[in-house]
Amino acid sequence: MSTRQLKTQQKIAQPTIKKGVLVVPKNSRMELTEGAERPNQDQEYEDIVIETGGRLLHTVYKTPYKSRSVAIAANASYELRCLTVGEQQIVNNLTVELKGERAEAHIFILTATSGTSKLQERIHIIHRAPNCTSTVLHRAFASHESTVDFTGTISIAPQAKKSNAKLTSNGLLLSPHALIRTRPEFEILTSDVGCRHGATIGELDEAALFYMTSRGIDLMQAKRLLTVAFAKEILTGMPEGPAKNESTAALDYFLDHAYAV
Amino acid sequence: MSAPLLSINNLTVVKDEVPILSGCSLTVPKGEVHVIVGQNGSGKSTLAATLAGKPGYQITQGSINYLGKDLLTMTPEVRAGEGIFLAFQYPVEIPGLSMIEFLRASTNAVRGYRGEASLEPLPFLDYVRSKLKVLKLGEQFLERSVNDGFSGGEKKRNEILQLLLLEPRLAILDETDSGLDADALRTVAQVIQELRSPEESFLIITHYAKLLSCLTVNRVHVMHQGKIACSGGTEIITDIERHGYAGLFASL
Numbered sequence: 340m341s342t343r344q345l346k347t348q349q350k351i352a353q354p355t356i357k358k359g360v361l362v363v364p365k366n367s368r369m370e371l372t373e374g375a376e377r378p379n380q381d382q383e384y385e386d387i388v389i390e391t392g393g394r395l396l397h398t399v400y401k402t403p404y405k406s407r408s409v410a411i412a413a414n415a416s417y418e419l420r421c422l423t424v425g426e427q428q429i430v431n432n433l434t435v436e437l438k439g440e441r442a443e444a445h446i447f448i449l450t451a452t453s454g455t456s457k458l459q460e461r462i463h464i465i466h467r468a469p470n471c472t473s474t475v476l477h478r479a480f481a482s483h484e485s486t487v488d489f490t491g492t493i494s495i496a497p498q499a500k501k502s503n504a505k506l507t508s509n510g511l512l513l514s515p516h517a518l519i520r521t522r523p524e525f526e527i528l529t530s531d532v533g534c535r536h537g538a539t540i541g542e543l544d545e546a547a548l549f550y551m552t553s554r555g556i557d558l559m560q561a562k563r564l565l566t567v568a569f570a571k572e573i574l575t576g577m578p579e580g581p582a583k584n585e586s587t588a589a590l591d592y593f594l595d596h597a598y599a600v
Numbered sequence: 601m602s603a604p605l606l607s608i609n610n611l612t613v614v615k616d617e618v619p620i621l622s623g624c625s626l627t628v629p630k631g632e633v634h635v636i637v638g639q640n641g642s643g644k645s646t647l648a649a650t651l652a653g654k655p656g657y658q659i660t661q662g663s664i665n666y667l668g669k670d671l672l673t674m675t676p677e678v679r680a681g682e683g684i685f686l687a688f689q690y691p692v693e694i695p696g697l698s699m700i701e702f703l704r705a706s707t708n709a710v711r712g713y714r715g716e717a718s719l720e721p722l723p724f725l726d727y728v729r730s731k732l733k734v735l736k737l738g739e740q741f742l743e744r745s746v747n748d749g750f751s752g753g754e755k756k757r758n759e760i761l762q763l764l765l766l767e768p769r770l771a772i773l774d775e776t777d778s779g780l781d782a783d784a785l786r787t788v789a790q791v792i793q794e795l796r797s798p799e800e801s802f803l804i805i806t807h808y809a810k811l812l813s814c815l816t817v818n819r820v821h822v823m824h825q826g827k828i829a830c831s832g833g834t835e836i837i838t839d840i841e842r843h844g845y846a847g848l849f850a851s852l
Contacts, residue, residue, distance in 0.1 A: 545655065550692040553652045554706035554762060555680035555713060564705060568696030568745070 359385045363415070366392035372582045374401035389415040391439060398422075398582045400589075403429040413439025413468065420447045420577050424589040426454035426485075434463045437471035437499075448477045449573040451593045452485035452517075459488045466499035477508040478573060480566060481517035482597040489519075493534065494526040502532040510540035511569055513597045563594050604665075605630045605770055605801045606651075611662035613643075613650050613826075620646040622826035623662070628770065631798040635812060636805045637837065638823030639845050644805045645689055647823070648774040651803075652686035653679050666770070680706075681713025683769030687759035687776045689805075694746040699758075702746045703728055707765050731764040735787060752779035760788055763795075771795070772803045777811040789814030809837045824849065 355362040361384035363369050387409040389395050394415065400422040411417050423429060435444045444464055452458050464473045479487045493504045510519035523536040543565050551561035570590060577583040606628040613621040621643045628634050638644050650657050651664065653676035664671040671679065694702070707727070708718040719727060732739060735757050747755050756776050763771055771792075777785055789811055792802055806812065812820075812834060820836045821828045824845070830836070830852055839848050 544692070546692045547694050549652075549654055549676060550688065550694070551702070551706070552676040553654075553680055553686055554702075554766065555677050555709035556705050557677050557709065558675075560705065560709070564697055564702070565694065568694055571696035 356384050359383065361387045363387070363389040363393040363395045365390040368394045368396075370396045370398075370578060372398045372400075372578075372580070373404070374399060374582065374585075386410075387417070388412075389417055391415060396578065398577060400424075400582055400586050403427070403431050404433065405430065406432040408434040408436070409444070410436045410438055411442040411444060414441050415439065416443040416445070418445045418447075420573060421449070422573070422586045422589075423448075423450045423452070423458060424586065424593050425451070426456050427452070428457050430459040430461075432461045432463075434465070435473070436465045436467055437473060438467050440468045440470050442468060442471045444471075444473045446473075446475045447573045447576060448475075448479075448489075449570055450478075450487060451480040451482075451570070451590060451597075452487055453482045453593060453596065454485060455483070456485040457488075458486070461490045461492075463492045463494070464504065466493070466495045466502040466504065469498065469500045469502070471499060472503045474504070475506045475508075476573065477521070478569060479508075479510045479519055479521075480513055480569070480593070480597065481510065481519050482513040482593075484514070484516045486518045487520070489521045490524065491522070491536075492524040492526065493536075495529055495532050495534070497528045500529055500531050502529075502534070504532070504534045506534075506536040508538045509569070510538075511566065512540065512542050513566070566594055566597070604628065605667060606671075606803075607665040608647075609663050609665070611647075611650070611664065612660045613646055614658045614660050615646065615656060619660075620657075620826055621650070624823075624827045625662075626821060626828055628801050628803055629818075630801060631796070632818040633792065633796065633802040633804065633815060635817050635820045635837075636803065636823055636828075637807065637820065637840065638829075642823040643826040644823050645774055646826075648686055648689075648772045648803075648805060651679075651770075651772055652676060652684060677709065678713070680766070680768075681710055685763055685766055685768035685771045687756075687763060687771065687773045689774040689776075689778070691747045691750075691755045691759055693748045693750075695748045697746050698742070699744055699746055700725075700728070700742040703742070703762065703765060706762065710766050728761075728765065731761055734764060734791065735761055737761065753781060753784055756780055756788075757784060760791055764791065767795075769799060770801050770803065772805070774805045775807065776804075777806050777808055782810075785811055786814055809841060812837060822848065 389411045391412040392414045395417050397419045409417055450458055462475055475491050477489050481487050489508055491506045493506055495502045506523045508521040508523055510521055519540050521538045523538050525534050543562055547565055548561050552558055604627050608626040611621050611624040636644050659672055704724045817834055821831045
């Protein structure tokens with residue numbers, strides 16, 4: 340397994356690296372960005388451990404994480420915003436284990452693929468302790484002849500009573516030649532849990548396009564505003580900084596070229 | 601009577617292979633307020649959607665002349681630029697698109713079509729604030745996503761806000777009064793009265809006499825089976841309230 344480059348955007352706590360594992364210490368808060376051009380702060384890691392009461396706000400863009408596991412202890416939380424924009428061949432596998440009571444994981448994935456990209460995203464959240472919460476929101480734009488394959492699985496172990504989990508995947512096809520496959524899955528091995536999932540794949544809403552054009556907005560601008568709106572829920576949650584600026588610029592560039600077949 | 605702003609001649613419209621309008625003819629002169637009433641399914645909303653250029657409505661016969669031009673050859677955005685405005689019966693929700701962004705995009709698009717300069721964010725904010733005031737809407741309204749999570753009344757007021765911003769020549773209000781409380785209804789009537797000018801016309805589709813009691817109306821048209829069955833003054837509304845549509849048609 341290859342190591343990853345870590346670039347610290349805002350350090351409230353110092354990351355600890357032990358044998359390629361990033362550790363968020365007990366009761367500390369950390370913000371990390373992978374993909375930002377910030378020299379002299381590089382460290383290497385592959386997997387992540389968040390100790391009791393720790394909190395990690397994690398942004399990944401430009402670079403795929405390929406294969407990663409995250410272990411979250413009691414009262415700790417992990418929030419990931421992962422953006423993939425452009426023409427790429429990527430297979431991402433993420434496994435998140437909620438190991439202690441009241442642990443939380445919130446995963447937001449936005450992909451905007453073009454050309455002949457092939458993108459596979461696999462997210463597996465495992466609830467191993469009671470009273471844990473997880474959300475997965477996956478949004479995909481596919482243009483040109485790109486292919487997106489998303490599998491989101493949430494497993495609730497027998498001891499993970501009162502788990503709360505939500506898994507949503509929305510795909511937007513921007514070309515008749517693009518392909519999106521999505522599989523939201525739940526494996527529930529206990530009772531007394533709250534689990535919801537939903538998946539949609541479609542084209543831009545014709546009713547919304549008409550509403551906008553009836554207000555004088557030309558069709559291309561209307562499509563652009565709608566696609567940006569689709570991405571906004573994930574983009575607006577990103578911390579301000581170079582990652583957000585570069586992601587927004589990359590998405591703008593993508594949308595400028597998205598409708599050309 | 602002033603020069604016609606809109607002339608619909610013998611219009612037949614088919615949707616999903618079902619004829620909805622069958623030989624509909626209607627003229628709206630400049631500066632007048634016309635009202636269309638009719639039973640559910642009589643074709644009122646189809647006429648409104650056709651005027652705004654909604655896709656999926658096939659014109660199999662007839663013509664629509666607007667300010668001397670063939671309206672049916674224009675795209676929806678060109679119609680908006682030319683001054684057609686449809687206040688939707690069911691405004692569309694667009695999660696993620698803020699009201700301020702949407703309103704500025706639409707205002708500047710229409711201004712651009714008319715050869716007017718775009719409004720930068722700050723002058724636009726001043727402009728929109730003045731319109732919010734008219735409708736007694738708070739500024740936080742602008743931060744919300746378009747129609748997302750709005751109450752029925754808020755959606756209708758949002759349509760009127762857009763009407764105020766875009767300053768159309770022909771405003772078509774498709775049951776804008778449905779779902780409005782008495783105060784909001786009075787505000788909408790005031791807006792229409794204030795916007796009335798020798799150049800600006802209104803086509804109001806409604807089921808209720810209440811809005812009409814606050815307005816000076818030039819003509820009332822009754823739509824039946826896809827065409828205008830009869831036209832007259834507001835006494836038609838009184839007839840319908842007393843005898844129903846069946847009574848009205850029996851007396852024709």
